[in-house]
Amino acid sequence: MQYIRFKELFKDFTVFSLNEIKSVDSKFHRRRLNEWQERGYIKKIVKGYYVFSETALNENVLFEIANRIYAPSYISFEMAFSFYHLIPEGVYAITSATSRCTHRFKTPAGEFIYRTLKPDLFFGYNIIEYNTNKHFNMASPEKAILDYLYLNSHLKRLDDFESLRINRDILFEQVKEDKLFGFLERFANKSLDKRIKLFWEAIKHD
Structure with a gap:
């Protein structure tokens, strides 16, 4: 050809x-x-x-690339926090959840990090369209929080949650409490239940 x-x-x-x-x-x-x-x-x-070569590697394009090169996957964790403006700082790597093995790619386009979730936890993401007929999979803000705390089980105290520097005002604009706790039930994880409830109370009474 x-x-x-x-x-x-x-x-x-x-x-x-x-x-x-x-x-x-x-x-x-x-x-x-x-x-x-x-x-x-x-x-x-x-x-x-x-x-x-002429493809502009902007954020949307990088998100779509992340979904494609290691599928199935969706953007989550720190990158989703940044996407929803839940944290003040930028994130250097494209972080994703996958039902495949944990993996990391260092490429000319950037670094892509994938962390494993069990197949029955592979839910809670939105298909976000950009340009014409292009899209990428992005965790909802509720699912990004759950994914992050699920895989970072060492975060369990009030000062741990404060260290995340979550923007309280934006969080309450973006996150629906009933959706967060509805998703939480699907994890069926008592430790995560306890930590999410503590996290939510800490945010509400900050």
């Missing part, structure tokens, strides 16, 4: 995989991708996944 034909077929893809290319052209050889990288047409993100 010539590059002009390839570009026409995949021009609407934010990120494309070798498997997707082979589904269009079964005889396509990986060496073509190496040639196109050398010519500056495309960039490799991780093994088997690429973007066009």
